[in-house]
Amino acid sequence: MTRTDHEPGAAAPAPAHRGTATLADVARAAGVSLATASFVLSGRGTSRSAGSAATKEKVRAAVAELGYVPNRHAQAMRTGRGGGIVMALGTLDDPWGVQLTTRVRDDALRHDLSTLVLADERWFEYLLGASADAALITSIDFVDDGPDRVRRLAASTQTGIVAFSTEMQPEDFDVVASTPTSAIARAYSRLRARHDRVHLLAPDLSRRVGGTLAHPRTRAFLDAAREHGDGPAEQLVHIVPDGSREAFLAGLDWLTGPDRPGAIVCFTGYQAVALQVAAARVGLQVPDDLEFLSIGDIPASTEFFGPISYYGVDDVFARLSAIIVDRAVDREGRPGSLHTFDWEFFPGVTTCESDGAR
Template identity: 35%
Template sequence: MPRTADANGDAGGNGGATRAGRRRPTLRMVAELAGVSTATVSYVFSGRGGGESGSGVAEPTARRVLDAAEQLNYRPNRAARTMRTGRSDTVQLALHMLSDPWSLAVADAVNVEANRHGLTTLILADGDWHTALDRVESDVAYLDLVGDSPESRARLASLVDRGQRLVVFSETLDAEGYDVIRSDAIPGCELAMEHLLERHTVIGCLASEASFAGSTTGVTRYTPYLERLRAHGIEPDPALTETFADTQASAFTAAVALLSGERRPTAIYATTDFAAIAAINAAHMLGLRVPHDVAIMGVGNTPDAQLVAPSLTTVGPTDFYERQAEIIVGRALEQSPAEPSVHEFPWSLVPGGSTDLDAPPRGLQGSTA
C-alpha cells in the first residue's frame, strides 16, 4: 500500500515504520511526550519569531519539546517545513571543477559562513546547473561558470522568474535579477606577465584548453601572454606553450613537457594557480630549482598558493573568498531581497617565492642543462 504523509508532514501515515518494523517518530508523538499541542511543536521547529526561544514558545516549554524530540530521535520533515516557511535553510553551489583550489576555497568559505547562521551547504555535482536548480529548492544558489550566450541568459531568467535567488560569478553578465560577482582577470594577468618580463625573455605558458582555444575568438587569460610578449618586442614561440585539461594530472603532464623541451623557458606563466603548483612539482621532479632555474607565476590567488614550497607568486583579488561568502549567505538570509547588484573584486599582484630570484636557493638542487 503506498505511503502517505499526515497533516503534519510526517511520512508513513499512522506513525510510519522503520526498516526494523518500529514506528517512525512523528510530530504528534513528540507533542504527546512533551504534553503540548502539535501546533506548539510545529512552532518550536519552525523558528518563527517571538518568545524567549525565538519560536513564539516559552523557553521551558520549548525545552520540553526539544528533549522529547531527542528522546524519540525525531527529525522534522524538511520538505514540509519548506512548504510552511518558504525557506529550505540551504545554500547550493554549482562548481564546475571541484579539484581546483579556487573551487575548494569557495566551498570552504561559504560553508564556514553558512554554518555560522545554521544553514547547510550543498554542492551540485551535475554539470547541468539549470536542471539541478529547477529540481531542488534552496534559499540561494551560486554559479561559478555561466556562459554569456542567449541560452544561458534565458536559463538564468527562468530561475529568477520562479523565485530562485542567484549569485553568479561572471566577468561579462550584468545584474539582471541576480547578483553578479565580477572579478576581471585580464588586468591581473597583464600584471603577472609584466612581473615576469622584468627579468625574463624566454617565458613559457601553461594554458587551459578553454583559454587557448578561446583566444582566437575573444580575450582570455592566454591573450595577455601573447600581447605582453609582443609589446616587449618578443614574438611568442608556439613551442613554449602547453595546454592542459581541467585536471591536476593533465596540468602536471603539460608542465613536464614544457620543462623537458629543447628550449626550456626560464619562467612559466600559468593561467591558473593549480597549473602553476603542478609546474612547481614538475620542476622539483626534474631536479630544477624554483625560481633560480625557472620562475613560476600563477593566476587566481588561491589559498593553496601559500602552501607550496616556495610559495607561489600569483595575481588575484584579496579577501575574495570570505567577502564573496558573506554576499552569498547574506542573500540566503534576507527576508525581503534587496536589489541585485554587481560586486567588483579588482586584482593585484601577490608576490611569493616562486619568482623571487633574490632569495637564496631552496628546494632540490639539480642539473640546469
C-alpha cells in the same frame, strides 16, 4: 500519588521510534509554538519570529533528543526554502573551489544550512528543478546564453542567486564582478622584465565554446604578449589536459623537454601547485631556473614547497562566503547588489623580489 505521563503538566511523550518525530513533536518538547519551531529549522533562524537564542537552543535540543529529520521537500513547498546552498563550480579539481566551499559550509552550518557542490556545467537544469536557498554560479560567462539562463532562473525559482560574472548587472540577484584581465597584463609585464619569453600554462577547455584560446584569460595573455611585441602569441600558450594530476604529468614532460620554459603565467591555482611539484621533482631551482605565478588565489594547505606568488583578491573566501550565505538567509524582498573584487599581487617564493613591476 505518582505523576503519570497523562497528568496535566507532564512532559510530552517521545515518539516510539527515533526518526519518526514530527515538527509538532519538536515544538511540544521545546515548549514553543509550531510556527517558531518551523522558523528555527527552515533556515530563517535569524528572523525575529524565531525568538531568542535560548528558544533556538531549546528547539535544536529537542531535535537532537527526538531524532527529528525534516522533510526538505515538504519544507520547500511550505516555505519556499530548501535548507541548502548550491555551489555550481563546474569542477572538483581546483583548490580555489574546494577552499571556498569549505568556508561556505562552515558559515552556512551556523544557520542550519547544508552545502551542495555541482561538479558539472548543468547548473541551469539542476536549479530549475531544485529547491535551494542560494546558489553561486561561476561559469555564466563561458556557456551558451549564460546571462539569459540566470535571468530565467531568477524569474522562475525562489533560489537566491549570486552570479559570478563580468557581463551582468544585478537585477533580482547579486553579481560578483571579478575580472583578472588587468592582473594578467601586470603578471606578463612582471615576468617579461626578466625573461625573453613568457608562457601561459592553460588547461584544455575544448568542451567550452571557442576552447582555450577563446577564454578571456587566454585572450588577456595574448593581448599582453602582442603589446610587448612577442609572438606569434598563440605559440606561447602551452595547453595541457584539465586536472591536477594531468597538469603535473604534462609539467614533467615540459620541464624536461628541449624547449624548457623560464617564465610561466599559470591559468589557475591548481596548475601552479602542479607545476611547483613538477619543478621540485626534476630538480629545478625556483625562481632561479623557473619563475612562475598563478592567476587566482591558492589555499596555503595545497602548497608543498612554500607559498606560490599569485594575483588574486584579498580575503576572497571570507568575502564571497559572506555574500552567498547572506543571500541564503535574507532573500525576501531584497534587490540585487553588485560586489566588485579588485585583484592585487601577493608575492611568494616562486618569483624574484620585486624590481618595480606592479
